[in-house]
Amino acid sequence: MQAVLLAVTFFRDVLPILQNHCQECHRPGQIAPMSLATYEETRPWAKAIREQVRSHKMPPWPADPCCGHFSNDRSLSAAEIETLANWADNGSAKGDSQDAPPKKIWPEGWNLPSHDLELAMPRPFEIPASGELEYQYFPIPTGFKEDRWVQAVEVRPGNRTVVHHIVVYIREPGSTWTGGPTKADILTVYAPGSTPDSWPDGMAKLVQAGSDLVFEIHYTPTGKPASDQTAIALKFAKKPPEKRVLALQLNNDHFRIPAGERDYRVTAWGSIPNDALLLSFFPHMHLRGKSFLFALNDGNNGSQTLLNVPNYSFFWQLSYRLKTPIPLKKGMRLQCWGTFDNSANNPLNPDPSVDVTYGQQSSKEMMIGFFDVAVDANIGKPEFFVR
Ligand code: HEC
The missing domain is CATH 2.60.120.230 (Jelly Rolls)
Incomplete structure (x- = not known):
């Protein structure tokens, strides 16, 4: 018997893969150069997508599958790669919008599905056009009156073109540290392509009452003056965790x-x-x-x-x-x-x-x-x- 070949369509076959593996970065305001949210946006990229997924350049996941299983592994299965390649090779059909998965709703600007508190640098920092900048330290008072357990956290650069990386330290009350090497605990780290941190149920990071968060930011000038105002979003644990x-x-x-x-x-x-x-x-x-x-x-x-x-x-x-x-x-x-x-x-x-x-x-x-x-x-x- 001859297999009936169903043409691969955007709505039924491609869009679910894009939602789960690509739109985290390929949507407006994120790090990728183009959005892959709609058929019109995706169609011109069909062949480029085939090349990128076949060569495992996209989605970025540099770990060797030899070792370890990771909950945030965003790599595609062989079948998903085949689907995207078939779509490019066979006319990149649109298909029927009735077949589409529900539209994925992204929180404005953030990748965490929800958060309880946003904190930001009090004012923008001006980055000169050229030169090497020392690491900059920005203390952000939390104003916490009681200890808070952080279940998930996302730090968002105000200006991705100049922010090289960020380390967010927890400066506990009484500490006089203002910068440089420290033993202070790290809440989270941002580097290009990183995803928000979140810890399994029952495990969270402690931010004691009266602590400050200190953003250590490495800026790299790009040839023209720029400004940055980095922000952080915190999601608190619903109850005190068993593990810190x-x-x-x-x-x-x-x-x-x-x-x-x-x-x-x-x-x-x-x-x-x-x-x-x-x-x-x-x-x-x-x-x-x-x-x-x-x-x-x-x-x-x-x-x-x-x-x-x-x-x-x-x-x-x-x-x-x-x-x-x-x-x-x-x-x-x-x-x-x-x-x-x-x-x-x-x-x-x-x-x-x-x-x-x-x-x-x-x-x-x-x-x-x-x-x-x-x-x-x-x-x-x-x-x-x-x-
Ligand atoms: C973690 C963020 C991230 C994810 C997830 C991601 N991309 Fe990308 N993608 C980027 C960035 C940034 C670039 C541009 C820089 C580069 O090519 O490395 C890019 C470039 C591309 C390009 C090349 C564009 C060009 O100019 O030629 C294609 C095609 C592409 N991505 C497809 C995909 C597809 C398909 C997926 C999902 C299966 C995906 N990407 C997932 C961040 C991402």
Whole structure:
């Protein structure tokens, strides 16, 4: 019997994929260059879409499927890739609008489906046309009269063209810290392509009464003056959680990557001070970053790879949230490896003729494996590190 070939149509077959995997970025006001919300908007891109999804460039998800399952994995199944390719190859039919899934309603400007509170920088910050800017620190008082548990958070740059990345710290009452390296807990990190943070039910980040949020923002001038007023949205837990989420990091700041080196490896590791549940990863390197890997050594079975990012991209710095949290036992070793390409082969390399060391600016390098863990709700960062 001959199979009846039903032509792939936009409304029935394509739109559901776009809603679930693309519109997060491909809609007005977000980071992608064009909207893929309607047939008229999508039709001219049919062939480009086929190329991008077949080559796995879109949607951006650089993790190797070898290792780990992630709840925010936005990659397409083989069948979804086939559907989009078929649509491009067979006339890109519109189909019947009756077949369309319900229109996806996006909250204005935000990607979190809902939030309880918005806070913003009190006034815009002016970025000059050129030069290198030091990291800027903007304290934002929360005005919280009682402790609040944050279930989800999204930080939104006011001006994406100049905001390179943002780290939001929680400055607890009594702290006099105003900037620079700190042990303060991190609420969230923004880098291009990152998605809002949200933690599983029963787990949340604590912002104590009277805390400030401090935005650490790295601005990169673009050739013309600009201004930015970054904002944050918070969703609170409905009830006090059983677990508190802490943001930790493995950091190496004493490497030297020789000029011209194509595959230079830098590692960082730490032994876990107390039992905890491992929730997510966020690799961070700069323009010479090439690959990144997290591994766990439990002392018995050798080393197990938890996350492998074989083609690290400075432009897609994502957090990878484990579908099933991994129990870490006191004394286990968590390790990360980054490789760097400091040769002229790397088109992003700002200068292949110099050795590169640690530094905040993009002309220097960083090697940080951020990760979130969950611990008992009454344990803070200082207590967690008591061995
Ligand atoms: C996390 C954000 C994000 C998601 C999700 C995403 N895109 Fe993109 N897309 C971008 C950005 C930013 C660009 C432009 C820069 C680039 O090409 O890397 C882009 C570029 C493209 C281009 C190339 C445009 C050109 O100028 O040639 C196509 C085609 C595309 N995306 C299709 C898709 C499709 C189809 C999906 C879903 C299956 C998707 N994208 C998901 C952010 C995203």
